[in-house]
Amino acid sequence: MLTIQNLTYHPPATPAPILKNICLELRDRELGLIVGPSGSGKSTLLEILAGFVDWREGGIYWHSQELTPDHLQQLCGLVFQFPERHFCGSTVLEELRLGHLDIDSDRILAALQSVGLGQLSFQASPQSLSGGQQRRLALGVQLIRQPGLLLLDEPTAGLDWSIRRQLLTLLKELKQNWTLLVVSHEPEELKGIADRTWTISHGELVPDPNPVLM
Numbered sequence: 108m109l110t111i112q113n114l115t116y117h118p119p120a121t122p123a124p125i126l127k128n129i130c131l132e133l134r135d136r137e138l139g140l141i142v143g144p145s146g147s148g149k150s151t152l153l154e155i156l157a158g159f160v161d162w163r164e165g166g167i168y169w170h171s172q173e174l175t176p177d178h179l180q181q182l183c184g185l186v187f188q189f190p191e192r193h194f195c196g197s198t199v200l201e202e203l204r205l206g207h208l209d210i211d212s213d214r215i216l217a218a219l220q221s222v223g224l225g226q227l228s229f230q231a232s233p234q235s236l237s238g239g240q241q242r243r244l245a246l247g248v249q250l251i252r253q254p255g256l257l258l259l260d261e262p263t264a265g266l267d268w269s270i271r272r273q274l275l276t277l278l279k280e281l282k283q284n285w286t287l288l289v290v291s292h293e294p295e296e297l298k299g300i301a302d303r304t305w306t307i308s309h310g311e312l313v314p315d316p317n318p319v320l321m
């Protein structure tokens with residue numbers, strides 16, 4: 108379980124805190140959804156949870172253990188908005204093995220299968236894949252590290268309707284095995300698969316009433 112207690116983030120360069128007294132609980136194998144307009148602090152919160160930013164005020168806990176940014180880097184996998192723009196490998200294999208050269212082909216295949224790309228050639232170029240396949244590959248790149256918590260920034264942004272539907276089905280499947288926290292400013296479709304939702308506005312997070320799952 109992820110617990111955030113009274114987290115406030117106020118970088119020196121900003122007149123007011125970007126995140127104010129954030130409290131949140133997300134159980135294992137739940138999909139949490141944070142909804143808010145542009146500039147409300149969604150990406151900043153994900154960057155803190157990914158261990159990229161030191162927040163100083165408040166605590167982040169995983170199964171009651173207090174976490175530092177280093178712990179969070181180990182625990183969490185962050186899929187950026189438009190992750191295909193960050194691909195570095197010239198093949199699918201290279202992309203999946205970046206930073207993990209010792210990973211064997213069974214684990215690579217398992218990661219591809221878990222995102223519905225089990226038939227893909229290891230030698231295919233990431234740039235040659237369809238938009239939906241690229242999003243799946245980006246998820247696979249994080250899942251191969253077996254993160255405790257998968258963080259997704261606007262996972263369906265820029266995709267057409269049918270690909271969005273397929274990605275939502277995949278996210279619903281993934282939450283059977285993983286804990287996911289998603290942020291979005293266009294949440295309507297995502298709300299249908301979320302176990303918990305919150306609204307963030309000007310850095311303040313408020314829980315929504317529990318959604319009815321579809």
Ligand SMILES: Nc1ncnc2c1ncn2[C@@H]1O[C@H](COP(=O)(O)OP(=O)(O)OP(=O)(O)O)[C@@H](O)[C@H]1O
Nearest residue numbers: 118120121125144145146147148149150151152292
């Ligand atoms: N390191 C920083 N220094 C100063 N201001 C920052 C910093 N990081 C973020 N901000 C500001 O904090 C606010 C929240 O930004 P953030 O990117 O988290 O919002 P967001 O909800 O993810 O928006 P979007 O949906 O457009 O990505 C914005 O006003 C942004 O300009």
